[in-house]
Amino acid sequence: MHSESIPPVAIRLINVKKHFKDRDVEALGGVNLEVAQGEFISLIGPSGSGKSTLLELLGDIGDEGGPSEGEILIEEKTPQELRQARGYGIVFQDSTLFPWYRAFENCLLPFRIAKSGLPKGEQIKRIELLLEMVGLDRKFWPYYPKELSGGMQQRVAIVRALALDPPLLLMDEPFGALDDLTRKSMxxxxxxxxxxxxxxxxxxxxxxxxxxxxxxRVVVLSHRPGRIIRIISIPLDRPRERSMAETKAFARICRMVREALGSGGELGEDTSIKN
Ligand SMILES: Nc1ncnc2c1ncn2[C@@H]1O[C@H](COP(=O)(O)OP(=O)(O)OP(=O)(O)O)[C@@H](O)[C@H]1O
Ligand SMILES: [Mg+2]
Structure with a gap:
């Protein structure tokens, strides 16, 4: 008998703290978390609880360098090594596309930045496949970002993040700027x-x-300095279907997260937690 194999750990955060010296702000107060390869994790918490700071630390793109204390390992690498190996893609709330490049050229940029050895024809083939996967009609591929809707821009941003086929995707409120219908389809x-x-x-x-x-799993962070208050496993089947969000079970799960957020100290700064 084979027991079900446990996927290896992709991310290990050990007592990660971040103190921004210039502003004397404690952003993260000691975060411990293990994420398995292939897992889908959401981070939720009040405004200012260090969610973006945590992603920046993972991506090694934060101001003032790495964590003030603690350790981060991703795919057995430090964040710096991961960044140098182009080991993650990142998507922000704003698509952050270069306005002077067409959608397709924006997607090819990671190859140029990484000085990829992949032949140009292969690069183009890969981007074509990804653009098809995100459902962006070919007609729009030569468009400039400002000629695309917000949802289309985020599709392009996702393709750009996936261009080099990294094992990890970091996403900071990727659908936060989209209208409700577009958000749901994204x-x-x-x-x-x-x-x-x-x-x-x-x-x-x-x-x-x-x-x-x-x-x-949903990871709930406390008010600043961010600490993990609770980790809630979501017992819904895969693939997820929209109708699942209409069930009592789903309402119960949402309530658990809401209650965890409510127990995390003052939510004074938080004006944006919503259903
Ligand atoms: N580069 C920086 N220098 C100084 N302080 C910073 C810096 N970046 C973030 N902070 C501070 O760290 C705290 C956490 O900020 P962060 O942006 O990580 O919060 P967040 O959870 O992403 O908030 P939001 O939900 O509003 O996006 C805030 O008090 C913020 O002012
Ligand atoms: Mg943020």
Whole structure:
């Protein structure tokens, strides 16, 4: 008999603290977390609880360098090594596309930045496949970002993040700027991409229902300095279907997250936690 194999750990955070010296702000107060390869994790917490700081530390793109204390390992690498190995893709709330490049050229940029040895024809083929996967009609591929809708821009941003096929996707409120309908279709799209590519995904969101609907586990952070108050496993089947969000079980899960958020000290700064 074979026992079900446990996927290896993709991310290990050990007592990660971040103190911004210039502003004397304690952003993170000691975060411990293990994320398995291929897991979909959402981070939720009040505004200022250090969610973006945590993603920046993982991506080694933060101001003032790495953690003030503690250790971060991703795929057996330090964040610096991971960044140098182009081991993650990142997506922000704003698509952060270069306005003077066409959508397709924006997607090719990671190859140029990484000085990829992949032949140009292969690069183009890969981007074509990814653009098809995110459902961006060919007609729009030569468009400039400002000629695309917000949802289309985020599709392009996701393709750019996946261009080099990194094992990890970091997403900071990727759908926060989209209208409700577009947001819901982007959620389904991301779940589909995740199922096809089996990336490890760490997504920051302010939406309780988005976190619960998409994730394997929801990590709830406290008011600043951010600490993990609770980790809630989501017992819904895969693939997720929209109708699951209409069930009593789903409402119960959302309530658990809401209660955890409420117990995390003052939510004074938080104006954006919503369903
Ligand atoms: N580069 C920086 N220098 C100084 N302080 C910073 C810096 N970046 C973030 N902070 C501070 O760290 C704290 C955490 O910020 P962070 O942006 O990580 O919060 P967040 O949880 O992402 O909030 P939001 O939900 O509003 O995006 C805040 O008090 C913020 O002012
Ligand atoms: Mg943030």
């Amino acid at each position: 959620q389904m799209l991301l779940l589909d991409i995740w199922a096809k590519t089996r990336k490890t995904i760490l997504m920051v969101t302010h939406s309780i229902s988005e976190a619960c609907f998409m994730s394997d």
